[in-house]
Amino acid sequence: MKKLWLxxxxxxxxxxxxxxxxxxxxxxxxxxxxxxSAVNDRYLVANINGSxxxxxxxxxxxxxxPEGKLEALKWIEGGKNGVELNAPKGMVAIKDxxxxxxxxxxxxxxxxxxxxxxxxxxxxxxxxxxxxxAKQGGVWVTDSGVKEGFKPNGKxxxxxxxxxxxxxxxxxxxxxxxxxxxxxxxxxxxxxxxxSGEVHHFDLNGKLLRTEKQPFNRIDGLVExxxxxxxxxxxKDQSASQWQEGKPLKQLFSxxxxxxxxxxxxxxxxxxxxxxxxxxIWVKDLSDS
Numbered sequence: 001m002k003k004l005w006l007x008x009x010x011x012x013x014x015x016x017x018x019x020x021x022x023x024x025x026x027x028x029x030x031x032x033x034x035x036x037s038a039v040n041d042r043y044l045v046a047n048i049n050g051s052x053x054x055x056x057x058x059x060x061x062x063x064x065x066p067e068g069k070l071e072a073l074k075w076i077e078g079g080k081n082g083v084e085l086n087a088p089k090g091m092v093a094i095k096d097x098x099x100x101x102x103x104x105x106x107x108x109x110x111x112x113x114x115x116x117x118x119x120x121x122x123x124x125x126x127x128x129x130x131x132x133x134a135k136q137g138g139v140w141v142t143d144s145g146v147k148e149g150f151k152p153n154g155k156x157x158x159x160x161x162x163x164x165x166x167x168x169x170x171x172x173x174x175x176x177x178x179x180x181x182x183x184x185x186x187x188x189x190x191x192x193x194x195x196s197g198e199v200h201h202f203d204l205n206g207k208l209l210r211t212e213k214q215p216f217n218r219i220d221g222l223v224e225x226x227x228x229x230x231x232x233x234x235x236k237d238q239s240a241s242q243w244q245e246g247k248p249l250k251q252l253f254s255x256x257x258x259x260x261x262x263x264x265x266x267x268x269x270x271x272x273x274x275x276x277x278x279x280x281i282w283v284k285d286l287s288d289s
Contacts, residue, residue, distance in 0.1 A: 019270070019287075021068040024280030028062065028073075031281060033221075033261035034272035035091040037098065040112035041066060043265070043272055044075075045281060046088035046100060053127070053148050055103060059085040061114070066265065068283065076114045083116045090131035090181075090261050092139060099139050101128035106141060106161055120165045126155045130182040130191075130222070130261065136204075138162040140170075142179035144194060158182065158191065158206070171206035181222025181232060181261065192219040192232050199232075199243065215249070221262030225286050226269040233259035233273065240271060242289060252289050256282065 030048035037044055045062040061076040078085035090101045097117070098109040104125040108117045122128060122141070130142040138161050145156030156179055157172035170189075177196030182189060188209065189202040197217030201209040218235035225231060230243045235258050242250040256273065263272035265283075273282040 019268075019285040021283050022280055023064060023068060023070060023283075024278070026070045026073065028274075028279045028281065029060075030276060031062075031260070031274035031279065032087075032089045032276055033091045034263040034274050034281060035093050035098070036263050036265045036267075036272060037093045037111050038266060039093070039096055041267065042071070042112075043263070043281075043283070044091060044093070044098065045274060046091050046261075048087045048089070050087070051148075052087050052089070053103070055086045057084055057086055059088045059102070061085075061088060061091075061100070064281070066268065066270075076109060076116075081116075084119060089129050090141075091263075092131045092133055094133055094139070099131050101131050101141055103128060106131070106139070118165065120161060120167070122159060122161070122167055124155065125157070125159075126153050130180050132182050132184065132222075134160055135184055138166075140182045140184060140189065142182050142191065143172075144178050144180055145174060145176070146178060146194075152178070158189070158202070170204075171202065171208075176200070180220050183222045183224060183230065185224065185230070190222060190230065192222045194218055194220070197236070212245075220260050221273075223262045223264050223271075225264050225271070225289070226266050227286075227289075229286075229289060231262065231271060231289075233262055235259065235276075240273060240284070250289075252286075253282070253284055 033046040043064040057078040060074040063072040063075040100107040106120040127144045129144045141159045143157040147153040156176040158170040160168045177193035182191045199212045216236040221233040239254045257278045258276040260276040269286045271284045
């Protein structure tokens with residue numbers, strides 16, 4: 001009985017030790033986004049590998065196990081196997097498809113194989129950034145409206161791209177405040193901004209419903225965890241915080257350099273956080289959030 005109890009205790013302790021972890025010094029290069037692929041139960045990391053604006057075809061996507069093992073640094077690599085991938089940013093995995101924002105294209109890869117299926121050019125786009133599931137099918141994609149030096153270029157926009165590649169402009173204009181993370185909740189879209197530090201709410205026709213000014217700007221990733229909690233990251237605050245309408249933000253994790261586009265492990269309710277400037281990733285347990 002003592003041996004059995006000890007085994008259970010050690011197993012529980014092992015889980016607690018490995019629930020949160022950091023991976024660094026393994027070759028990540030400007031990791032901008034993380035995403036959970038349920039098809040193969042793996043974490044994917046989008047690496048810009050150079051300028052976020054450069055069409056250099058050297059971007060890559062890494063694969064990490066939920067136990068924290070780097071399984072493939074360059075699982076998908078620009079310039080290899082017919083793949084064009086310049087500066088991958090936001091990603092979303094939907095069943096057996098991975099959608100990746102890449103400057104002015106949306107790249108679509110198969111899961112779990114990672115084979116390039118199609119590249120969808122978005123005319124007029126300059127800095128595609130956030131990508132998330134559209135519940136009517138396809139994906140929502142933001143254009144942050146910035147050019148080299150992160151100066152405004154007037155291309156701020158939200159697009160809907162269907163599974164067939166049909167592109168619809170939901171809304172656009174510099175008053176969007178440099179869009180980044182985007183999330184559909186029911187019949188509303190939430191979008192966070194880089195420069196203005198706001199959370200915008202739109203209906204699905206692009207009408208602005210309301211806006212909430214946050215206490216800091218440089219807001220990046222925007223996700224919903226398995227309990228329905230909304231979480232966003234901020235470079236300025238060096239944090240990931242839980243948002244609830246009409247309530248003060250609840251800071252979940254702090255002291256993080258350049259926390260970028262977030263992902264959620266929906267199997268284990270973990271937050272996946274890449275450090276854009278730190279060339280590392282954090283995996284954080286959300287069970288107590």
